[in-house]
Amino acid sequence: MKRLFSLLGILLLLTGCGTETKQPKEMPKEMPKEMPKEMPQAMPADFDFTVRYGYGEVRKNEINTYEDTVTKDLIMKGTATASITFTLEEMTLIYDKMREINIMGEKELIPASNHCSRTPYTEDSWEISIDGETKALTWSGENCNVTSDAQQLLELRTFIHNIVKGKEAYKELPQAEGGYD
Numbered sequence: 001m002k003r004l005f006s007l008l009g010i011l012l013l014l015t016g017c018g019t020e021t022k023q024p025k026e027m028p029k030e031m032p033k034e035m036p037k038e039m040p041q042a043m044p045a046d047f048d049f050t051v052r053y054g055y056g057e058v059r060k061n062e063i064n065t066y067e068d069t070v071t072k073d074l075i076m077k078g079t080a081t082a083s084i085t086f087t088l089e090e091m092t093l094i095y096d097k098m099r100e101i102n103i104m105g106e107k108e109l110i111p112a113s114n115h116c117s118r119t120p121y122t123e124d125s126w127e128i129s130i131d132g133e134t135k136a137l138t139w140s141g142e143n144c145n146v147t148s149d150a151q152q153l154l155e156l157r158t159f160i161h162n163i164v165k166g167k168e169a170y171k172e173l174p175q176a177e178g179g180y181d
Contacts, residue, residue: 039104040131043095049128051157055120055180063160065091066129070164076178082169090163095130097156103128104135107149114143120180124157 048066052059060073071081086094098104103126121142128135139150146154164170 039099039102041099043092044131046132047091047095047130049094049098049126051124051126051160053122053124053157055122058180059123059125063164070167070170072170072173073176074174075176075180077174077176080173082167082173084164084167084169086163094156094160094163097159098128098130101149101152101156103137103153103156104130104133107137107153108147109137109139109150109153111143111145111147113145116144117142118144122154124153126153 050062050064050066052062054060054073058073060071060079062069062071064070065086068083068085069081070084071079074080118141121140123140123142124138126135126137128137137153139146139153141150141154
């Protein structure tokens with residue numbers, strides 16, 4: 001009887017320890033990417049944005065349409081803030097520029113190769129609200145190469161800043177003193 005139980009035990013062990021491996025269920029090769037949301041043709045009523053920019057991590061300049069303010073980095077003198085509201089025409093121009101570059105779509109903001117860096121460098125942080133969706137973007141000019149998406153954001157920020165520079169309230173802000181190394 002002992003032999004029978006021993007033989008059954010050995011058979012159970014051998015069948016449980018088979019050398020066949022189960023094939024894993026087939027994994028999808030690549031998950032489909034979500035299609036970027038297309039921005040509405042006409043500027044939605046909830047369109048707002050903030051862009052903070054400056055040198056390195058010192059992003060003291062800010063254009064903020066959520067609060068209708070502009071903050072200027074005065075370097076050695078701190079910062080100064082003014083109330084500035086864009087006209088409907090200006091907001092439409094800005095929206096159209098954002099729509100041209102599909103700002104709510106996928107953006108490549110980090111260069112593939114970064115073999116060198118520069119100092120000082122600019123850095124921007126964006127928050128954009130369009131049609132019930134809010135997106136945050138950050139890019140840095142620290143690397144010698146800047147992606148085309150980052151270049152588009154720089155050009156957009158420059159476009160917006162040029163509108164701000166023409167505003168009387170901005171012109172009344174104090175001049176900056178000093179500089180960044």
